[in-house]
Amino acid sequence: MQPYLGALDWLGSQQDNMTQTLIRWANINSGSENLTGLATMTTELEHAFAPLGANVATLPTPTRQIVNAKGELEQQALGDMLSLRQRPDAPVRILLCGHMDTVFGADHEFQVCRHLDDQTINGPGVTDMKGGLLVMLYGLMALEQFTLKDNIGWEVLINADEELGSPGSAKMLETVAKRNTVGFAFEPATNADGTLAGQRKGSGKFTVVCRGRAAHAGRHFAKGRNAIVALSQCITELASLNGQRDGVTINIGHIHGGGPINVVPDLAQCSIDVRLPSKDDEAWVQDNFNKVIATHQQHDGIEFALHGGFGRQAKHITGKTKRLYEQVVATAGELGMALDWQATGGCCDGNNLAAAGLPNVDTLGVRGGNIHSSDEYIILPSLVERAQLHALLLMKFAAGELSL
Ligand SMILES: [Zn+2]
Structure with missing residues (x-):
């Protein structure tokens, strides 16, 4: 653990920064159909990810086909995707996926955060998955301080239509899955204990x-x-x-x-x-x-x-994917976290990445609960805890201690 302690300690000092940013992000409405709110969120993310020094681009998302109230087919515009790439020629390339959209539209009653106690916040998207985006960001910030970082490349894709089933971003998810070695997505853990999602329907x-x-x-x-x-x-x-x-x-x-x-x-x-x-x-x-x-x-x-x-398509935990799950659980163990995984009927972009052949763990995001409801909450210490797990995984891949 010695070579990793500097970065992990730095993350340990970031709780307040992460919490403040989370509240600001969650108070921005970014329902999947609120294009103005999604654009504001994209600007926030560009600003937050800028210090990483990666190539940044916003990518237009193709429209999706819907059936309107008259029973007619109609094309619906979707929010842009945010893409970042760092060291794309490295031999090991890690894909980090997340979504900036939430299920709460601009006219939903649930719009702002409130503290339930000093360890818990109730707010729209705090857990699914604005907290997860912070875990992604801070893990990368820690990696970029690590001496062996140049051994791996990484790519971030944050879409704006995940809560709709990623109809517009599916093609891009497939493209990025095919050019990377390992995938991490930052959906919330399946329960407040932090259990990862395994097989998905x-x-x-x-x-x-x-x-x-x-x-x-x-x-x-x-x-x-x-x-x-x-x-x-x-x-x-x-x-x-x-x-x-x-x-x-x-x-x-x-x-x-x-x-x-x-x-x-x-x-x-x-x-x-x-x-x-x-x-x-x-x-x-x-x-x-x-x-x-x-x-x-x-x-x-x-x-x-x-x-x-x-x-x-369904995601199955076999072969390299199973090996990656075992590595994540073992790495979490080194940080004193007892993790496991369990099957779920829920779907996410981890399904898309798996269908394109990319081994991935898709619930590296925060711990919390009641997602997709006005009772959604995050357990705040899980921001640092999961960022440390993410950072340690990245550093171990960079150091060659983990490989698939
Ligand atoms: Zn989600």
Whole structure:
């Protein structure tokens, strides 16, 4: 540990700086659809990462396709990505991934931080994952003070659409995954004890649009074709696919349709989140969705359309990925942290990196809880603790003590 102590001690003195920056960042709304807030956040990050002396660029994110309230396809603009590269020609290259967006939009009630006690802050994105971005930054700052830093290169990619499933940044994630040796992402630990996420399910997002025929509910009821009723029948069948294949879940998460109740509604739509343990499950889901839709399509005056598809593939802990997990756990042990990993149904960019062949650990971020809710909190000492783990991993790769 001797060669690493200087950098680790320096991190130990950074708690107040990290906490102050975290509060400033979390008080900036950067919901995935708030492009102004994301731009402000990008400027903050550029400024914070500047001392690292890396090549910095903001990269435009391709648009994503959505189904709007009228049931029509529409392209939606997404926030820019921030990219930094340092020593890209080094033999070992480490990719650091994070996201600046949060699930809390500009009109959400949850906008500012408050202290719950002197060790805990409740705030939007403090844990998922503005705290994680600080862990990423401070680990890199520690590495850049280390004498053997030139043995490794690193690349940072911070996207702005992760909470949407990274539809626009997926291509860039694949590109950066392919040109690096090891991947770290800074999603929060799975629980307040710090447990890492291991195996992750894959995911898909679908929207079913049902069109019927509008009619006056009193005068011409029989002429109408009720899109809400037709969609409801279809939904019941889609939901009944749950339990038919191991580990596959189908969540009807959003439904929308109709208007004034004296009109037979001619439009209804629903959005569905699918989770799958393996890539083989994709064809099963797609086939069954197609079958259900085809059955309901046959009703007179009713028309269905199915949009969407599978975005992220399952991540498995095998081969070099397993070795990396073991190295992270052993390194944490040297710092007195007892870590382990556990499977989760949640997805993140670690799925994307794994699908592109990059061994990665994706929950090196902070400890906290209740993410994606107004009760999200961070355990503040985990900022320094996780930054030390991150820094020690980087330094050990630089010193050749770790390799894959
Ligand atoms: Zn996250």
